[in-house]
Amino acid sequence: MQWRSLLLGLLLLRLGLQALLALLPALAPGLCLRRRPPFPFPFPPRAPAPGRALWVPAALPGGGEGAAGGGEDEYEARYGRAFPPQLRARLRDAARRMFAFGYDSYMRHAFPSDELDPLHCCGRGPDRDDPTNLNINDVLGNYSLTLIDALDTLAVMGNSSEFQKAVKLVIDTVSFDKDSTVQVFEATIRVLGSLLSAHIIITDTKQPFGDMTIKDYDNELLHMAHDLAVRLLPAFENTKTGIPYPRVNLKRGVPPDSNNETCTAGAGSLLVEFGILSRLLGDSTFEWVARRAVKALWSLRSNNTGLLGNVVNIQTGHWVGKQSGLGAGSDSFYEYLLKSYILFGEQEDLEMFNDAYRNIQNHLRRG
Ligand SMILES: *[C@@H]1O[C@H](CO)[C@@H](O)[C@H](O)[C@H]1NC(C)=O
Numbered sequence: 001m002q003w004r005s006l007l008l009g010l011l012l013l014r015l016g017l018q019a020l021l022a023l024l025p026a027l028a029p030g031l032c033l034r035r036r037p038p039f040p041f042p043f044p045p046r047a048p049a050p051g052r053a054l055w056v057p058a059a060l061p062g063g064g065e066g067a068a069g070g071g072e073d074e075y076e077a078r079y080g081r082a083f084p085p086q087l088r089a090r091l092r093d094a095a096r097r098m099f100a101f102g103y104d105s106y107m108r109h110a111f112p113s114d115e116l117d118p119l120h121c122c123g124r125g126p127d128r129d130d131p132t133n134l135n136i137n138d139v140l141g142n143y144s145l146t147l148i149d150a151l152d153t154l155a156v157m158g159n160s161s162e163f164q165k166a167v168k169l170v171i172d173t174v175s176f177d178k179d180s181t182v183q184v185f186e187a188t189i190r191v192l193g194s195l196l197s198a199h200i201i202i203t204d205t206k207q208p209f210g211d212m213t214i215k216d217y218d219n220e221l222l223h224m225a226h227d228l229a230v231r232l233l234p235a236f237e238n239t240k241t242g243i244p245y246p247r248v249n250l251k252r253g254v255p256p257d258s259n260n261e262t263c264t265a266g267a268g269s270l271l272v273e274f275g276i277l278s279r280l281l282g283d284s285t286f287e288w289v290a291r292r293a294v295k296a297l298w299s300l301r302s303n304n305t306g307l308l309g310n311v312v313n314i315q316t317g318h319w320v321g322k323q324s325g326l327g328a329g330s331d332s333f334y335e336y337l338l339k340s341y342i343l344f345g346e347q348e349d350l351e352m353f354n355d356a357y358r359n360i361q362n363h364l365r366r367g
């Protein structure tokens with residue numbers, strides 16, 4: 001279906017842009033003195049395309065059909081000279097080697113643990129001895145995180161044999177029935193997102209990365225994504241604002257006497273994954289709870305500046321962290337407003353994004 005290839009296009013565009021933006025300061029310092037928003041602002045609302053489901057991803061304004069194709073010319077014109085084809089090819093190969101080194105080392109020394117501890121060259125999982133070690137425990141759920149996280153990258157690298165092997169390994173060995181208390185946001189972006197991407201890549205009729213189909217695939221990754229999301233749902237219950245608890249135990253739900261404070265990004269950047277899951281399953285629950293959280297956060301923005309703080313109490317709706325910014329704790333809230341609009345075409349997401357963009361331009365100090 002068309003939206004799948006557009007989704008992949010967006011994914012590729014994002015990877016490309018990230019690489020490009022990361023490299024720009026080194027390659028062309030002059031270009032970076034004049035920071036312009038990467039997209040025309042504000043986004044003009046788009047008319048719903050007749051005959052399309054509402055959530056078919058839209059081409060970005062000014063682009064042709066397909067977001068990636070539409071964005072290319074503009075970026076080529078702006079950055080093409082600083083980033084010529086030969087350099088691009090060299091850096092692409094370097095990125096490939098770097099990924100293979102990381103992936104192979106993880107598989108050799110750490111799998112089925114969540115990640116490779118690079119200092120001790122062995123696997124690392126949750127820190128059961130110290131539940132307050134949130135740095136580790138928020139992310140590592142004892143579910144072979146790195147393997148799941150690497151699935152779509154293997155596909156983007158065009159490595160179909162390893163992709164197929166890794167998918168089978170995830171299906172055969174990973175379970176979410178674990179006594180792990182993880183951060184809802186981390187589990188969503190890393191695990192739920194990866195399972196959904198890999199599922200879409202496998203079932204894409206166009207197979208843009210080479211043959212990534214899996215023999216006898218029976219939507220196992222989608223079922224796993226569903227299972228994980230159901231385990232995250234308790235975070236959205238018993239909250240007076242609709243803003244979710246930051247952490248949930250995959251077996252037991254929200255732990256008793258759980259922290260009521262969550263960061264804006266953690267609570268408000270779930271809509272992309274939950275929305276796609278809802279649409280794939282035909283079950284609106286997941287999108288509904290994620291959208292309710294975004295709207296609840298949005299309603300708490302300052303009446304003076306329109307800005308959001310970075311930490312909020314989910315029961316009282318009071319800002320505990322009153323600083324506003326675009327860094328950790330806030331960043332992906334804004335990112336997801338725009339991405340959700342591109343994916344699902346809901347006007348209210350675009351309006352929130354444009355509003356937020358304007359307020360940020362007006363009120364935030366430049367560093
Ligand atoms: C695919 O990945 C595996 C594991 O990293 C590697 O051994 C193999 O050479 C890769 N194949 C290609 C075609 O890149």
Ligand SMILES: *[C@@H]1O[C@H](CO)[C@@H](O)[C@H](O)[C@H]1NC(C)=O
Pocket residue numbers: 125126128142178
């Ligand atoms: C991870 O899960 C496995 C299998 O369920 C279990 O044997 C192991 O003890 C768990 N590890 C941690 C650190 O909880």
Ligand SMILES: *[C@@H]1O[C@H](CO)[C@@H](O)[C@H](O)[C@H]1NC(C)=O
Pocket residue numbers: 257258259260315
């Ligand atoms: C969180 O809020 C609930 C309801 O207001 C309260 O009963 C609970 O004690 C709070 N938890 C903590 C850790 O403060």
Ligand SMILES: *[C@@H]1O[C@H](CO)[C@@H](O)[C@H](O)[C@H]1NC(C)=O
Pocket residue numbers: 300301302303
């Ligand atoms: C903003 O104003 C509205 C209506 O005047 C009020 O209900 C709301 O509580 C105010 N919000 C904040 C964050 O002060």
